[in-house]
Every structure is written in structure tokens, then in C-alpha cells.
Amino acid sequence: MTSITRLFDFPYYQQDKYTSIPDALVTKQNGVWVKTSTQEYIAKANSISRALLKLGVKKDDKIAIISSNNRTEWNILDIGVLQTGAQTVPIYPTISEDDYEYILNHSEATYCFVSDAEVLHKVNLIKDKVTHLKEVYSFNEIEGCKNWNELLKIGEDQSNQDEVEICKNNVKTTDLATIIYTSGTTGRPKGVMLSHQNIVSNVLDSASRIPFEAGKSRALSFLPICHIFERMILYLYQYYGVSVYFGEAIDKISDNLKEVQPTVITAVPRLLEKVYDKIYAKGSELTGIKKKLFFWAIDLGLRFEPYGANGAWYEFQLKIARKLIFSKWKEGLGGNLDLMVSGSAALQTRLARIFAAAEIPVMEGYGLTETSPVISVNDMRNHGFRVGTVGKVIDHVDVKIAEDGEILCKGPNVMIGYYKDEKLTNEVIVDGYFHTGDIGEFDQDGFLRITDRKKEMFKTSGGKYIAPQIIENTMKQSRFIDQIMVIGDGQKMPGAFIQPNFDFVKEWAAIHKINVGTTNEEIISNAHVIARIQEEIDTLNEKFGNWEKIKRFELTPDVWSVEGGQLTPTLKLKRKIVMQMYKPLFDKIYN
Structure with a gap:
């Protein structure tokens, strides 16, 4: 049985323990679920390794991956890169071009793999400003862009497989495996350096907590694979012989659940x-x-x-x-x-x-x-x-x-530490x-x-500590409230910015025959809506001490989102940015 000390050991362990799972990795293409077996997964990963070595990729080179959806190719490429001793740099597709430029330069990425034309367009906008980037490859067929199938073709020649094996043997468990740039709620992204041992140990030490029926479970994967949570889980699935189906997109999850019937x-x-x-x-x-x-x-x-x-x-x-x-x-x-x-x-x-x-x-x-x-x-x-x-x-x-x-x-x-930031x-x-x-x-x-x-807790001017997340989580139990940010650092009482659940507010208004308008701006200005949300706040405030109760709030017309800048790619509040965006509302609450 293959012992697991490095990330690329997982597919080999899966093959040893479960023979070859026919649907180890499954992606929908042109309306059809296309299955990749464990055996094919390993074979293609080796092809990628051989091709990369022929391109001159060396140990500790950085290879960026930017994909707008989870897919089989991501995993094959990941293993193919790691086997050479190079490292992967996964990047969120939704971040700004400026952040693309920063991460690609900071990591000194030599190659970049993109999923589709939209991501390619963003990369092309800043490509001339990226110093070390030699070439961009795409998973989808895109005119004018090299395709990753070209590498698979180059890798069909197995004459340098011995070189791949030497590279694999030279990778130690303590070696760097990946740099993950945290989206961060403020400032530039930080490059988190994770070793093979970091992630392998986390998979193996978490494995006993997950009640999988080994070799018989089926997963639907749709959280961004560029985030360590979903990526670590994918290695865990491989360890347990779980068939992994990749969701098409968030808005297709309902359909995909019915098609895949995951456990x-x-x-x-x-x-x-x-x-x-x-x-x-x-x-x-x-x-x-x-x-x-x-x-x-x-x-x-x-x-x-x-x-x-x-x-x-x-x-x-x-x-x-x-x-x-x-x-x-x-x-x-x-x-x-x-x-x-x-x-x-x-x-x-x-x-x-x-x-x-x-x-x-x-x-x-x-x-x-x-x-x-x-x-x-x-x-x-x-x-x-x-x-x-x-x-x-x-x-x-x-x-x-x-x-x-x-x-x-x-x-x-x-982690080993933050890349290029010892301080x-x-x-x-x-x-x-x-x-x-x-x-x-x-x-x-x-x-x-x-x-x-720790950084989000604040004190009112009366010296009382406020823990905003607890209050926000409680307030979001109301169906009228979609997003909320508690404010009031140094002020006499807590307040809040609230993004109403506009769809639900419209349903509520229709049932009660109340005309709240059609636009978000009209809805947040409507006296009935404001009064009804005040009722919700008053009810939920009862769960808190007097100093924690939200005394005043203002509604925002925007739907808070990653694209809108209010949320990180992992859907956490960008508090400083939200505060800047709604400074006039802050002044209205406290002046």
C-alpha cells in the first residue's frame, strides 16, 4: 500500500486500496457527465509532469491556476505540477485584475492555467506587467490561447518518465506544496505557504471524524477549489475512495444535486x-x-x-x-x-x-x-x-x-509561514x-x-465590549435581513448597516397588499419596510444585554456580493470596505 507523505501520493493510494474507481473525478461537459477513473487520473497527471519537465519547469517553480469552476482538469494539473517538485498557486477568479497582477508577480509564477475566456481576458489585461510569466494555457478551447491538451499530447512521449520518478523521490514531506493567497478583508493578499506535510497531516488527522463508507460514497463539489477547505476535502475524498462530481455553477446546484444524488x-x-x-x-x-x-x-x-x-x-x-x-x-x-x-x-x-x-x-x-x-x-x-x-x-x-x-x-x-514576509x-x-x-x-x-x-471586537464609548459576529448571526435569523454589519466602535451605542432580503420583502408586501415600489432604492425608503425590520430588530435585541442592543440601523440598496466588493470570495464581510462604502449612512446614524 502506498504510504501517504506527499499530496501526489493520494491518487496512488486510492488506486492501491480501491483498485480503479471508474468515476473518481466527474465533470459535466456539453450536458454529459464525463467520468475519469483513478487509473486515467494518474496517467494524465504523469503526462502533465512529463510535459512540464520538457518545458523546463524546475523544482520550486510556481504554476498559477485560475478556474471559475471546479473540474477534473484542476486535480490532474495539481498532481502533475506537484510531482515535478514545483508548486501550485491557486487564485480566486473573482478578484480584481490588480490582485491578479500582484499575486502573479509576488509568487513569480512562470505558467498560468485558466478555465475560460472570461478569466483569460482578465489575465491578458495585466499579462504585460507580469515579469516571470512565460505562457498561459486554458482548459476550455479558446481561440488564440494555448490549450492544456497540448501538454497532454507532449506528455504522451513517456521517454522522460524516469525523470518524473526522480523528481517525485526528491520531494520531501516538509517541502512547500502550495501558496494560497488569502483574500483578506483589508490590504494586499497574504501568501500562505503550506507544505505537503501540512495538508497531508490535516487530511489524515481529520479522516477519523468523517463517517464515510469507504469506496461507496459520492460527493458533489462546488465550493471554490482554490480555497484550502474544499481542496483539503478533495484529498480526503481521494483517501476514502469517494466519487467526486464537480458542480457546474452555484446557480445549477439544485439541478446537480438531483442528477448526482450525492451522499x-x-x-x-x-x-x-x-x-x-x-x-x-x-x-x-x-x-x-x-x-x-x-x-x-x-x-x-x-x-x-x-x-x-x-x-x-x-x-x-x-x-x-x-x-x-x-x-x-x-x-x-x-x-x-x-x-x-x-x-x-x-x-x-x-x-x-x-x-x-x-x-x-x-x-x-x-x-x-x-x-x-x-x-x-x-x-x-x-x-x-x-x-x-x-x-x-x-x-x-x-x-x-x-x-x-x-x-x-x-x-x-x-503553515510554514507567509511567502516573502518573515516579519x-x-x-x-x-x-x-x-x-x-x-x-x-x-x-x-x-x-x-x-x-x-479579535480584530472585529470593539468598545463603545461607555467602555463596553461588543462582539459583532454573535449579534449579526442572531439578526440574520430574520427572513427580512439578508446581510448585516454591526458598527459602533467608540460610539455611544451599536448600530448596523442592513441589506434587506429584497425577494422576501417583495413576497411579504404582496401578501399584505402593501406597495413598496419596484426598485431596491424605493424598498429601503418605504416606511412599512423600515417599521417591519425595526420589529425584527426589537424582537432579536431581547437576546442581548442593553449595551449590545442595536439602537439604530440604516438599510442599503446594494445586494452585498463578492463582485460588489462587500464580501470576500469566502463570503465574509470586508468590514473596512463596507464602512467606507456606507460612510454617509454611518454619519446619519451617529450625527
Whole structure:
């Protein structure tokens, strides 16, 4: 059996353990799901390695990959590059041309692979300003651009396979494998250097927490593979012999779920919120006994506690709710989904409860790019799941809480450092412990709870600390509120910028025969809308101390998005940028 010490060992391990999985990697092309077996995956990766060596790629060269969707080619290229001793530099497709230019220059990338014409256009705009870039290849056929199939063709000549094997043997587990530029909420992206050991150890130390049926599970992958969360999960899928189907696009996920019928998906809380909102909206359209049953099941689900903690009568009712209502939810998600893994941001506890009640448990975990990424994760088995926490710390990782509440992490998963930035590296890694910037605590049973980001907490002028994420997560339970940012650093009370859920507001207005206008600007100015959102705020404010309550808010007409600049590619708030964008609203609240 292949021992796994470097990332390119995973496909070989998969072939050894599960022979050759016929649908190891599957991508939809021209309306047809095209399968790549483990054997073909390895063969093509070797072709890429041979071709790259013929192009003169050497150990420690940097190869950039910019893909607007997850696809088989990404994984083949990743393994092909790593086998040569070079490193991959995955780049978010949605960032600005300026950031493209910065990352390609900072990493000194020699080759760049793009997915499609749109990404190629952005690269071409800054190509002349990128010093080390020799050539751009595309996965799709694009006129005037070299295609990655040209490399596969060059690599058909196996005469230099011995050279590939020498390169592989020269790669140590402690060698750099990839540089991942964090999107960051401020300033220039930071290049996180992760070694083979960083990511391999994270896969192997997380593996025991994931209840896969080895060789028999099927995944749908749609979170950006350029983010370490989805990338690490893809290596984990290979370790467990999971068939991986790549989703076409976020707006096609519903269709893809029905086609693929996966047993597992990864998701971010924002996506799970949208799934729940859609289910809730459909339930609201029901009438009579069906509607009553739907909301009875919802109420039951929101009170869910694992391991029968609510008693026999609750479990009896839950059994009925699962048969009559929750089974339909599962059907809508493909019919076989029995596990969702969530990361990137805090999951609302109501979603953790409701999906677990529906027998589609969300395994919420915690980690950062700098920790490859998993630090802790929930596990439904053996009482390893607790609502409102991010689970227990994984094997071989040591976590302690600093005096100020910051979470510190030490282990084989902690990054080498930030690329070309020793000063910043030494600021965040002290005595072997990585300072996460997150505030958290352990409960008496060892479950980790994240309370906020250290840098995002602020004090009011009265000297009271405000933890904005907790308040924001609570307020987003309202169906009227799509996005919210709590403000008030140094001010007398907390306030908020709110982006309403415009679709829901329109539905609400139609039901109540209220004319709120047609444009977002008209909606946010409507007195009925403002009053109704004030009601929501007043109700949810009751969960907080008087100093934490949102006293004033302003609505924004923009739909907050990555493209709009309010969110990072992992859908976190860019707080400083949002503050700059809505400075007039800030002045309105506090002047």
C-alpha cells in the first residue's frame, strides 16, 4: 500500500486500496457527465509532469491556476505540477485584475492555467506587467490561447518518465506544496505557504471524524477549489475512495444535486441559509393541514438536541416529522444526502438543529488557511456533536486559549509561514503556536466554541465590549435581513448597516397588499419596510444585554456580493470596505 507523505501520493493510494474507481473525478461537459477513473487520473497527471519537465519547469517553480469552476482538469494539473517538485498557486477568479497582477508577480509564477475566456481576458489585461510569466494555457478551447491538451499530447512521449520518478523521490514531506493567497478583508493578499506535510497531516488527522463508507460514497463539489477547505476535502475524498462530481455553477446546484444524488457535500453557512430560506418559502405557500404540519415540524426541528436528550415523547414526534416532512427536504437535495460539512464562518445554531432533525446533519468545523485548514470538527458519532460549537480538536493538534481569549494552535498543520514576509510570520507564530485572531472557549467536555474575531471586537464609548459576529448571526435569523454589519466602535451605542432580503420583502408586501415600489432604492425608503425590520430588530435585541442592543440601523440598496466588493470570495464581510462604502449612512446614524 502506498504510504501517504506527499499530496501526489493520494491518487496512488486510492488506486492501491480501491483498485480503479471508474468515476473518481466527474465533470459535466456539453450536458454529459464525463467520468475519469483513478487509473486515467494518474496517467494524465504523469503526462502533465512529463510535459512540464520538457518545458523546463524546475523544482520550486510556481504554476498559477485560475478556474471559475471546479473540474477534473484542476486535480490532474495539481498532481502533475506537484510531482515535478514545483508548486501550485491557486487564485480566486473573482478578484480584481490588480490582485491578479500582484499575486502573479509576488509568487513569480512562470505558467498560468485558466478555465475560460472570461478569466483569460482578465489575465491578458495585466499579462504585460507580469515579469516571470512565460505562457498561459486554458482548459476550455479558446481561440488564440494555448490549450492544456497540448501538454497532454507532449506528455504522451513517456521517454522522460524516469525523470518524473526522480523528481517525485526528491520531494520531501516538509517541502512547500502550495501558496494560497488569502483574500483578506483589508490590504494586499497574504501568501500562505503550506507544505505537503501540512495538508497531508490535516487530511489524515481529520479522516477519523468523517463517517464515510469507504469506496461507496459520492460527493458533489462546488465550493471554490482554490480555497484550502474544499481542496483539503478533495484529498480526503481521494483517501476514502469517494466519487467526486464537480458542480457546474452555484446557480445549477439544485439541478446537480438531483442528477448526482450525492451522499456528502461541503457548504458554507451562507449557502445553507439560502437552502433553508427556500424550503421555508415553499412551506409558507402550503395551505390547510399540510401547512400546519410543515410548521409543526419546523418548530420541532428548532428544539432538536442530539442523542435523544429531549426525551422519548420528542423522539416519537420527530420520527413522524421525519417521515411526513423532513423526508421531502432530503428528496429535494437528491435523496441520498446524509452529511454536510460546513466551514469558513459561524453556522447559526437554528440551522445546525433543523438540518440534524431532518437527518442531514451539518458537521461544523473550524480552521484557517494557515492551519491547512482544520483545527476542530463535530462528529455525530460517539457523542462528538454539540450544537453551537465547532466540535473537538482533531488528533495531533494542540489548542490553548490565551489570557485575552485568543485561540492559539500548534501542530503539523500550521503553515510554514507567509511567502516573502518573515516579519508577519514571526508576529503570528510565537513559540510554535499560531495566533488565529479568533476568540473562543472550551466547554467542560472539550468542545470548542468561537465567539468572535479579535480584530472585529470593539468598545463603545461607555467602555463596553461588543462582539459583532454573535449579534449579526442572531439578526440574520430574520427572513427580512439578508446581510448585516454591526458598527459602533467608540460610539455611544451599536448600530448596523442592513441589506434587506429584497425577494422576501417583495413576497411579504404582496401578501399584505402593501406597495413598496419596484426598485431596491424605493424598498429601503418605504416606511412599512423600515417599521417591519425595526420589529425584527426589537424582537432579536431581547437576546442581548442593553449595551449590545442595536439602537439604530440604516438599510442599503446594494445586494452585498463578492463582485460588489462587500464580501470576500469566502463570503465574509470586508468590514473596512463596507464602512467606507456606507460612510454617509454611518454619519446619519451617529450625527
